[in-house]
Amino acid sequence: MAEITFREALKRALREELTRDPDVVIWGEDIVAYGGGGAYAVTAGLAKEFPGRVRDTPIAEEAIVGVGIGAAMGGVRPIVELMTINFALVAWDQIVNHAAKLHHMFNGQIKVPMVMRSPAGFGRTAATHSQNFDSWLASVPGLKVVEPATPYDAKGLLKAAIRDDDPVFFIEHLQLYGTRGEVPDTEYLIPLGVSERKREGRHLTVVTWGRMLVETMKAAKVLSGEGIELDVIDLRTLRPMDLSLAMQSVKRTNRAMVVEEGWRSMGIGAEVAATLQEQVFNYLDAPIARVAGLEVPMPYAKNLERATVPFSDDVVAAARAMMTNQY
Amino acid sequence: MEMNKDELISLYRQMLLIRTFEDKSAEMYAKAKIAGFLHLYNGQEAIAVGALSALHSDDELVTHYRDHGYALARGIDSRFVMAELYGRETGTTGGRGGSMHIASVEKHFWGGYAIVGGHLPLAVGLAYANVHHNTGRIVLCVLGDGSTNIGTFHAALNWAQLWHLPVIFLVENNMWAMGTAISIHSSVIEIYKKAAAHEMYAERVDGKDVLAVHDAVCKLAERARSGEGPSLLEAVTYRYRGHSMADSDVQRSKEEINEQKQRDPLTMYLTNVLLKRNLLTDEQESQIHHEVEAEVDEAVAFADASAEPALDTLYDKIYAQPVANMQIDGSLIRPAALYTGNGTHG
Ligand SMILES: Cc1ncc(C[n+]2csc(CCOP(=O)(O)OP(=O)(O)O)c2C)c(N)n1
Numbered sequence: 077m078a079e080i081t082f083r084e085a086l087k088r089a090l091r092e093e094l095t096r097d098p099d100v101v102i103w104g105e106d107i108v109a110y111g112g113g114g115a116y117a118v119t120a121g122l123a124k125e126f127p128g129r130v131r132d133t134p135i136a137e138e139a140i141v142g143v144g145i146g147a148a149m150g151g152v153r154p155i156v157e158l159m160t161i162n163f164a165l166v167a168w169d170q171i172v173n174h175a176a177k178l179h180h181m182f183n184g185q186i187k188v189p190m191v192m193r194s195p196a197g198f199g200r201t202a203a204t205h206s207q208n209f210d211s212w213l214a215s216v217p218g219l220k221v222v223e224p225a226t227p228y229d230a231k232g233l234l235k236a237a238i239r240d241d242d243p244v245f246f247i248e249h250l251q252l253y254g255t256r257g258e259v260p261d262t263e264y265l266i267p268l269g270v271s272e273r274k275r276e277g278r279h280l281t282v283v284t285w286g287r288m289l290v291e292t293m294k295a296a297k298v299l300s301g302e303g304i305e306l307d308v309i310d311l312r313t314l315r316p317m318d319l320s321l322a323m324q325s326v327k328r329t330n331r332a333m334v335v336e337e338g339w340r341s342m343g344i345g346a347e348v349a350a351t352l353q354e355q356v357f358n359y360l361d362a363p364i365a366r367v368a369g370l371e372v373p374m375p376y377a378k379n380l381e382r383a384t385v386p387f388s389d390d391v392v393a394a395a396r397a398m399m400t401n402q403y
Numbered sequence: 404m405e406m407n408k409d410e411l412i413s414l415y416r417q418m419l420l421i422r423t424f425e426d427k428s429a430e431m432y433a434k435a436k437i438a439g440f441l442h443l444y445n446g447q448e449a450i451a452v453g454a455l456s457a458l459h460s461d462d463e464l465v466t467h468y469r470d471h472g473y474a475l476a477r478g479i480d481s482r483f484v485m486a487e488l489y490g491r492e493t494g495t496t497g498g499r500g501g502s503m504h505i506a507s508v509e510k511h512f513w514g515g516y517a518i519v520g521g522h523l524p525l526a527v528g529l530a531y532a533n534v535h536h537n538t539g540r541i542v543l544c545v546l547g548d549g550s551t552n553i554g555t556f557h558a559a560l561n562w563a564q565l566w567h568l569p570v571i572f573l574v575e576n577n578m579w580a581m582g583t584a585i586s587i588h589s590s591v592i593e594i595y596k597k598a599a600a601h602e603m604y605a606e607r608v609d610g611k612d613v614l615a616v617h618d619a620v621c622k623l624a625e626r627a628r629s630g631e632g633p634s635l636l637e638a639v640t641y642r643y644r645g646h647s648m649a650d651s652d653v654q655r656s657k658e659e660i661n662e663q664k665q666r667d668p669l670t671m672y673l674t675n676v677l678l679k680r681n682l683l684t685d686e687q688e689s690q691i692h693h694e695v696e697a698e699v700d701e702a703v704a705f706a707d708a709s710a711e712p713a714l715d716t717l718y719d720k721i722y723a724q725p726v727a728n729m730q731i732d733g734s735l736i737r738p739a740a741l742y743t744g745n746g747t748h749g
Contacts, residue, residue, distance in 0.1 A: 101535075133562070134558065134561055134562060134565065136554075136558035138524060138555050138558055139524045139559060141524070142524020142528065143525075143528040144528060145528055146524060146526060147531045147535070148532075149513060149525065149528065150528065150532020150535075152528075152536075169521055174518075179720055179721070179722065180721050181496065181504055182514055183497040183499045185496070185506055185507070185509075185514075188723075217721050218721055241723035242723050267726065313726070316726055
């Protein structure tokens, strides 16, 4: 199997789906001409391969999402790209009040088979361009929210998202675009709403997703050298959230930790911890730990940014503390 | 489009049905059969009736929340509309949407929408879908004057014009946005002029004259169908009742309302067109009145007799495609594994 980048895996998913289904279109800001295609080059070259179906749009996120919804209602399968997730705030009404509501509010008469793709996370871009809205999005009934961590998952999940009949918010962490991983040439899909064990271990269950999965895997190597074996569960889909593997895991390890990049308060970690204690409380030997981003508007300075976001060393430190009952 | 005698009479019947339906809805609201927001259409009937009579029955329709008139003019059974106002399972959305979200996709009515301006991009997208699938259908998107100040208005007009999509934006200028007069909320009083910012073709019409609205929409529909792109039509009108049934309406003067009632769309059409041209006799007119009243009474009886939606349907249709291991436990969507495992949860 060839190793390709996360970015290339996404592009292959887009290309395959554009080829398979003439109703698939891609719209977004600067996805055609700019730098060859896309602020982060995911759509590079696709406009040439699929004339008329990959189009630049005005800078109007409320319309990019809203026009996408309308097209989806009418049977087109739009993939709309929001240049970064920070700009999704401009489209929040369309995402929450429209995309997520229509199927239910109109009693099943309307479907919105649309994917909203958007890069998230930090990269020396300061407070308004470095955010994660995982928990905000994942708290909305009617939305599906997906965030892959590996090129393999990115491709299979994006293809499944495009074929899904519901609105899917597909989050791509900026720091992952250049990461590499094995992706087969043959076609495959990964179902939405199914978590995966990314590493087997008997001491501590770590529930995570996206970039923090990568950091957790690095931490697991370090910890393994110290005799601490992490059981790593990658959520992959944040809504609907599949905690079945995490619960099974806790029954064996008796310890759990949630690792996320976003703000700690009201985060996904809070939801996972609450559900685990509801469901498997009797199996827990220690409080559930949370590793999360610090709650400050992201500063630009390199050292301050580095201090704000969790990395593998934060996971290592938290795991050590847990295993010595110092958490 | 020339209309024959029956069609001309039908316009009157439809307007009368809407007015009677709205009056009855107000009555049922007062009796607490209907709750929440109820935005009535009295005074504006000529616009929905004139506009929809100018379109094909499969042209796409998207409106704001003041949507009963459009639903009835599109031919949706008044019983199902009333049942929806009641929140009953026989309603147009099974009691999910209520008054502001009447819809019948089967009849190409994609719904009433309740976030000001929120439905405009949807209408543009729907127009794109019809072009993409080469259906020949066009889209009518209805909004109020107060909805021409919000970002989505301009974003949608720009996009529709840019991509040359077959959509007509129909602005019902009733001079008020909730309790704010147009002179207080808009820098441009003649709303149709706003389209010029996007080089979009626009017209203004007397929204109380059903035939004028009909003719204007015929022309704009023809434009859209023949590939000449989108347009905006401002229909000047007035609503007789408050913004919704929750509005005490102290902000508008009695004089203003009474003056507006002097030019009533139903009375004007009846006297100046139907009776004057001898298309209708007084007897036939009262016959229509009786029929319409009977229909509305029947709608109320139907709604009263209908059941509330079953509680066990509460979680239905949140997703069109539920994922493999999604299950409901009454408060949360949880993985099915939870229920087969030996968790502490009951
Ligand atoms: C974004 C948003 N802001 C405020 C409201 C509350 N609201 C509902 S209708 C309305 C007035 C709209 O007036 P107009 O567009 O002229 O339509 P009309 O009711 O006169 O038909 C307001 C302020 C809303 N529904 N959505």
